Amino acid sequence: MARISFETMQEVITEAFVKAGMNEQEAKTCARIHTQASCDGIYSHGLNRVARFVDYVKRGWVDINAKPSLVKKLGAIEIHDGNRGTGILNAFMATDRAIAIAAEQGVGIVALRNTTHWMRGGSYGWYAADKGYVAISWTNTESCMPSWGSKEPRLGNNPFVMAVPRKKGHIVLDMAMSQYAYGKLQVTRLKGQQLPFPGGFDKDGNLTSEPGPIEESMRILPMGYWKGSGFSILLDTLAAVLSEGLATNEIDKIQQGSCTGCSQIFIVIDPRKLGGEEFTDRVADGVVDYVNSSAPDERSTEVMYPGEGELRTRADHLANGIVADDGVWAEVLALAGRSA
Amino acid sequence: MARISFETMQEVITEAFVKAGMNEQEAKTCARIHTQASCDGIYSHGLNRVARFVDYVKRGWVDINAKPSLVKKLGAIEIHDGNRGTGILNAFMATDRAIAIAAEQGVGIVALRNTTHWMRGGSYGWYAADKGYVAISWTNTESCMPSWGSKEPRLGNNPFVMAVPRKKGHIVLDMAMSQYAYGKLQVTRLKGQQLPFPGGFDKDGNLTSEPGPIEESMRILPMGYWKGSGFSILLDTLAAVLSEGLATNEIDKIQQGSCTGCSQIFIVIDPRKLGGEEFTDRVADGVVDYVNSSAPDERSTEVMYPGEGELRTRADHLANGIVADDGVWAEVLALAGRSA
Numbered sequence: 001m002a003r004i005s006f007e008t009m010q011e012v013i014t015e016a017f018v019k020a021g022m023n024e025q026e027a028k029t030c031a032r033i034h035t036q037a038s039c040d041g042i043y044s045h046g047l048n049r050v051a052r053f054v055d056y057v058k059r060g061w062v063d064i065n066a067k068p069s070l071v072k073k074l075g076a077i078e079i080h081d082g083n084r085g086t087g088i089l090n091a092f093m094a095t096d097r098a099i100a101i102a103a104e105q106g107v108g109i110v111a112l113r114n115t116t117h118w119m120r121g122g123s124y125g126w127y128a129a130d131k132g133y134v135a136i137s138w139t140n141t142e143s144c145m146p147s148w149g150s151k152e153p154r155l156g157n158n159p160f161v162m163a164v165p166r167k168k169g170h171i172v173l174d175m176a177m178s179q180y181a182y183g184k185l186q187v188t189r190l191k192g193q194q195l196p197f198p199g200g201f202d203k204d205g206n207l208t209s210e211p212g213p214i215e216e217s218m219r220i221l222p223m224g225y226w227k228g229s230g231f232s233i234l235l236d237t238l239a240a241v242l243s244e245g246l247a248t249n250e251i252d253k254i255q256q257g258s259c260t261g262c263s264q265i266f267i268v269i270d271p272r273k274l275g276g277e278e279f280t281d282r283v284a285d286g287v288v289d290y291v292n293s294s295a296p297d298e299r300s301t302e303v304m305y306p307g308e309g310e311l312r313t314r315a316d317h318l319a320n321g322i323v324a325d326d327g328v329w330a331e332v333l334a335l336a337g338r339s340a
Numbered sequence: 341m342a343r344i345s346f347e348t349m350q351e352v353i354t355e356a357f358v359k360a361g362m363n364e365q366e367a368k369t370c371a372r373i374h375t376q377a378s379c380d381g382i383y384s385h386g387l388n389r390v391a392r393f394v395d396y397v398k399r400g401w402v403d404i405n406a407k408p409s410l411v412k413k414l415g416a417i418e419i420h421d422g423n424r425g426t427g428i429l430n431a432f433m434a435t436d437r438a439i440a441i442a443a444e445q446g447v448g449i450v451a452l453r454n455t456t457h458w459m460r461g462g463s464y465g466w467y468a469a470d471k472g473y474v475a476i477s478w479t480n481t482e483s484c485m486p487s488w489g490s491k492e493p494r495l496g497n498n499p500f501v502m503a504v505p506r507k508k509g510h511i512v513l514d515m516a517m518s519q520y521a522y523g524k525l526q527v528t529r530l531k532g533q534q535l536p537f538p539g540g541f542d543k544d545g546n547l548t549s550e551p552g553p554i555e556e557s558m559r560i561l562p563m564g565y566w567k568g569s570g571f572s573i574l575l576d577t578l579a580a581v582l583s584e585g586l587a588t589n590e591i592d593k594i595q596q597g598s599c600t601g602c603s604q605i606f607i608v609i610d611p612r613k614l615g616g617e618e619f620t621d622r623v624a625d626g627v628v629d630y631v632n633s634s635a636p637d638e639r640s641t642e643v644m645y646p647g648e649g650e651l652r653t654r655a656d657h658l659a660n661g662i663v664a665d666d667g668v669w670a671e672v673l674a675l676a677g678r679s680a
Contacts (some may be wrong), residue, residue: 072614173574291495
């Protein structure tokens with residue numbers, strides 16, 4: 001494991017993206033998001049995801065020259081077409097527009113269709129919260145998980161984000177609909193370990209904590225069984241309905257990697273126009289204090305709120321460098337045209 | 341088990357509420373919601389909940405004479421104070437206002453503070469969908485579940501509702517944050533059965549499918565473990581922030597039964613102002629067909645979408661009468677001043 005400074009990691013990823021054909025400024029923005037993801041401990045969508053993005057660009061699955069276009073505007077709602085451009089840039093455009101509308105009208109909704117992978121969904125929640133806004137956001141995706149009662153993967157993992165700004169640290173939820181990501185299954189299997197709780201069914205329908213048989217069957221478990229399954233279905237339907245875009249069953253036909261052609265929703269609300277910044281902070285502090293001060297269970301020494309873990313990892317990584325896998329770092333260095 | 345017609349059940353509940361002091365029209369509305377809940381198979385908030393509501397009224401925990409009042413209006417957002425009036429009536433007012441705003445502006449948000457139990461959360465989703473609107477709605481509640489990593493109940497069960505209108509049957513998610521309701525634990529224990537999946541921890545911190553030890557420890561499991569815990573925290577924070585109302589830690593101090601003083605959010609969007617009714621139906625049908633036609637697993641003969649089970653139960657109950665527990669029915673008949 002290497003420890004890389006934020007600046008160096010962002011610089012190298014920027015170079016990799018420029019080499020893939022992006023302009024300097026856009027490359028830098030995207031590199032910042034990948035770097036921040038790793039910095040916050042969300043490794044799956046940080047440095048680890050750079051090579052895959054470059055691969056998608058080369059295959060033509062992401063059009064780095066495409067710009068999003070406004071489809072429709074109605075009061076506090078806008079629909080934009082991502083034109084299969086860079087997912088991160090499209091998602092920032094959408095968040096910025098939703099913020100601009102919310103700044104005027106209290107709430108802004110941007111529905112973005114035909115976009116590509118936004119990488120770490122939480123990025124846009126943290127971004128809005130940094131500017132003092134509340135955000136609710138989600139994307140649909142291609143299938144990777146069976147509906148509850150089925151053995152055939154037909155549901156997307158559909159990350160869902162909620163963020164509330166708070167001076168001492170935003171409260172940010174960033175969760176996908178499966179109990180575990182496939183990445184977690186792989187890492188656990190490579191370590192020869194079991195999942196902490198059952199993560200899916202093997203090919204014969206037995207619930208298991210063994211990652212290998214679940215990877216094989218593709219029968220990962222929705223979080224909360226029928227609940228996560230239902231939530232995934234609603235997020236998918238609503239994303240497509242509001243953006244006049246594609247639902248999972250249509251995204252599945254595209255077959256251009258993860259999320260190409262997907263639909264995303266960005267709901268932003270300005271709490272300063274409601275109870276105000278001080279009130280929001282007081283409520284959020286009250287919630288956090290209640291959680292933090294509750295009695296830890298037998299397996300825990302403390303109880304954390306959503307986002308707290310990311311802030312801790314961030315602080316450590318900013319002080320000591322971002323943890324990076326040597327092989328992955330070498331791969332990105334090579335993409336940047338640097339030697340390891 | 342008795343089978344009671346919709347009309348008879350609504351009539352008897354109406355009489356019970358009138359006897360408790362409500363006016364005829366409001367009693368009829370509330371009775372319809374309780375009856376519809378039982379009719380759709382959501383027994384916990386149907387007929388079964390009538391006596392408890394009457395008890396709350398008698399204790400002064402619900403003020404049936406209070407009317408909600410507008411606190412603030414800002415573009416597409418309104419904040420109302422429920423003044424601890426009847427939860428169902430307040431929630432309908434909020435949904436109706438959100439619908440009226442959405443009809444004009446595409447989206448309407450009503451944040452309702454200081455209200456009381458809304459009974460079945462799905463009621464308001466089904467209602468909005470019947471009128472062709474998309475709805476996202478939730479409430480916070482008093483504590484009944486530990487945060488992930490804690491053994492002390494400090495999270496509300498915070499039901500969350502999403503509804504998309506569809507001619508052949510709306511897609512409606514109505515889920516609380518715990519894997520199982522306490523009612524489910526009780527029913528399972530009384531049958532001498534185990535839960536289908538682990539439902540919580542016993543007092544020593546062992547994960548268990550035995551309902552009794554979980555009821556005793558009050559350590560019910562959030563759906564998806566850390567995920568449902570995080571979601572509950574965000575729903576609570578956001579409900580209080582947007583409504584300028586109380587969060588769970590403050591509701592806990594009230595100690596007047598379930599949900600008294602709680603905060604609720606009603607987000608309504610008019611899809612007819614976006615892609616239109618036909619487009620919405622096409623997307624929703626596509627999602628439903630994809631789910632319905634997926635291969636059932638070893639334990640299932642079919643795969644259903646959220647809301648489908650309720651529609652089936654409704655059809656059976658409308659044809660053959662609503663299933664009601666004899667004892668509960670006798671209790672409500674008595675409250676109505678009728679003999680069993």
